Amino acid sequence: MAAGARLVRGVASRIGGGRRLLSRCAASKPQATTLKDDNCTAFLRWLQRKAGTQVSSVLDVATSTFGRSLFALEPIQEGDCILEVPYGVQLTQDKLPQEVCMLLDNLVGDTAKVAVLLMMEQNLGHASGWEPYIKSLPCKDQMHNVMFWDLNELQMVRNSSVYNEAIEQREQIKKEFSAVTPVHSLSPSLPDFMVMHWWASPALFYLCVIEIAIFMPRAVSSRAWRTSKGVSLIPFADFLNHDGHSNSILLYDEKKAVSEVIADRNYAVGEQVMIRYGKHSNAVLALNFGFTLSRNIYDQVQTWVDMPDEDLFYMEKLDTWLRHHGPKSEDMFSCNYTKASFVIKEVKFCRGKAVGVPQILRAFFRVFYATSLEELEEMSTEAARGDGRLARRPLENREREIHAHSMLLLHLDNEIQGYFTAIEQLKIANDTASRSVQPFRKQMAKDLLVGELRVLQSSRAWIAIYCETLSIS
Numbered sequence: 001m002a003a004g005a006r007l008v009r010g011v012a013s014r015i016g017g018g019r020r021l022l023s024r025c026a027a028s029k030p031q032a033t034t035l036k037d038d039n040c041t042a043f044l045r046w047l048q049r050k051a052g053t054q055v056s057s058v059l060d061v062a063t064s065t066f067g068r069s070l071f072a073l074e075p076i077q078e079g080d081c082i083l084e085v086p087y088g089v090q091l092t093q094d095k096l097p098q099e100v101c102m103l104l105d106n107l108v109g110d111t112a113k114v115a116v117l118l119m120m121e122q123n124l125g126h127a128s129g130w131e132p133y134i135k136s137l138p139c140k141d142q143m144h145n146v147m148f149w150d151l152n153e154l155q156m157v158r159n160s161s162v163y164n165e166a167i168e169q170r171e172q173i174k175k176e177f178s179a180v181t182p183v184h185s186l187s188p189s190l191p192d193f194m195v196m197h198w199w200a201s202p203a204l205f206y207l208c209v210i211e212i213a214i215f216m217p218r219a220v221s222s223r224a225w226r227t228s229k230g231v232s233l234i235p236f237a238d239f240l241n242h243d244g245h246s247n248s249i250l251l252y253d254e255k256k257a258v259s260e261v262i263a264d265r266n267y268a269v270g271e272q273v274m275i276r277y278g279k280h281s282n283a284v285l286a287l288n289f290g291f292t293l294s295r296n297i298y299d300q301v302q303t304w305v306d307m308p309d310e311d312l313f314y315m316e317k318l319d320t321w322l323r324h325h326g327p328k329s330e331d332m333f334s335c336n337y338t339k340a341s342f343v344i345k346e347v348k349f350c351r352g353k354a355v356g357v358p359q360i361l362r363a364f365f366r367v368f369y370a371t372s373l374e375e376l377e378e379m380s381t382e383a384a385r386g387d388g389r390l391a392r393r394p395l396e397n398r399e400r401e402i403h404a405h406s407m408l409l410l411h412l413d414n415e416i417q418g419y420f421t422a423i424e425q426l427k428i429a430n431d432t433a434s435r436s437v438q439p440f441r442k443q444m445a446k447d448l449l450v451g452e453l454r455v456l457q458s459s460r461a462w463i464a465i466y467c468e469t470l471s472i473s
């Protein structure tokens with residue numbers, strides 16, 4: 001817990017008591033549109049009983065434009081501990097019967113295990129000790145995670161890496177589904193399993209660089225967090241919505257065995273309290289949480305660059321590149337020998353220095369657009385004299401440096417054109433296929449494409465200025 005946190009309690013005396021309209025909302029935050037409904041009241045009563053302790057005295061559940069949300073019942077001060085959810089009322093894989101756990105071990109990951117636990121509890125109906133919680137979870141129609149989009153909807157984001165990632169995610173879950181089907185008697189349908197898998201996926205974005213060859217972003221998330229107990233569904237805390245600017249995150253106090261949230265600022269009564277799920281781009285939010293932000297400061301683009309394999313020196317370039325390409329921990333790069341992928345962030349200026357266009361992307365263009373073996377030799381020698389990283393400094397030959405960056409500009413221009421076209425197509429949307437697309441998903445696609453386009457344009461602008469400066473100096 002943060003030093004000086006003030007724990008504010010007392011929800012027991014209020015839940016189920018007189019309902020109150022949450023009226024004083026900050027102008028920039030979504031308003032509570034309904035009173036607390038009966039399900040929420042029953043849910044809070046159940047949670048209180050199960051926890052045997054107060055979870056929060058200052059937060060209440062109501063509906064906002066983001067679905068259910070937590071609102072300040074009382075003035076909250078920065079540093080207050082606003083909720084504490086004991087580990088005992090969190091749904092974790094250690095609550096799976098031992099025999100099921102043993103059968104699942106080595107077959108599926110933690111997320112799928114929690115999904116199986118949810119299915120088992122759901123099948124128990126009224127007999128389940130988790131029924132009020134399971135009933136509080138959203139149904140498939142309320143989920144807009146890209147993994148659930150149909151082909152028409154997916155087409156809207158074909159320019160973004162989200163497109164392939166959603167397809168991969170779906171395939172992965174299908175594999176896990178076939179792995180779990182024989183080991184329990186519940187015979188769930190694949191759609192049910194996908195929904196539960198999504199509920200149970202932790203809010204983590206994995207970037208696995210396997211050797212040098214594969215860049216495999218594995219993104220899973222939704223209502224769950226990864227704690228010391230593995231993947232955990234945390235009732236009540238999972239009513240908190242995401243604000244990318246918030247400094248509050250879910251914390252764990254292992255000693256007290258609770259998950260908790262400390263307010264990062266003061267809240268007036270009726271204001272929606274939000275936390276930051278992570279520093280997530282719209283691609284991650286769309287894939288893992290089923291929403292996007294209209295202007296997301298964490299947006300980034302994964303761009304794939306074709307290696308010019310018709311080049312006379314292609315093999316030498318590839319060999320040079322692979323020998324030197326830099327520390328393996330650098331998750332900005334991977335290559336599968338015909339294409340290389342890089343992650344570009346919006347260019348920001350930090351103490352007069354531009355940050356955003358990855359050095360490794362510029363190095364790639366210097367190497368692959370070299371015109372002679374001597375140039376490659378020079379780059380290798382310079383790398384060996386320095387920190388081993390290849391082509392990180394501007395080429396001494398200014399013409400060559402401008403040429404390499406012009407090729408990068410060309411690549412970015414093509415990408416930008418693709419995004420423009422995709423955004424234009426979203427506006428036309430008169431054919432039958434487009435009419436079947438859900439408006440919320442269309443808005444998500446727009447936020448995603450516009451954000452990624454902004455990132456590409458900022459890189460393009462920076463590189464254009466770089467070339468111009470070089471050519472006049």
Ligand SMILES: C[S@@+](CC[C@H](N)C(=O)[O-])C[C@H]1O[C@@H](n2cnc3c(N)ncnc32)[C@H](O)[C@@H]1O
Pocket residue numbers: 066067068069138222223237238239240241242243289290291292
């Ligand atoms: C952990 S739950 C939060 C509680 C949720 N609103 C509910 O009704 O149960 C995460 C889900 O809330 C919604 N959400 C959270 N933050 C949001 C935001 N900033 N904009 C839009 N939807 C948001 C998304 O549907 C997301 O999948």
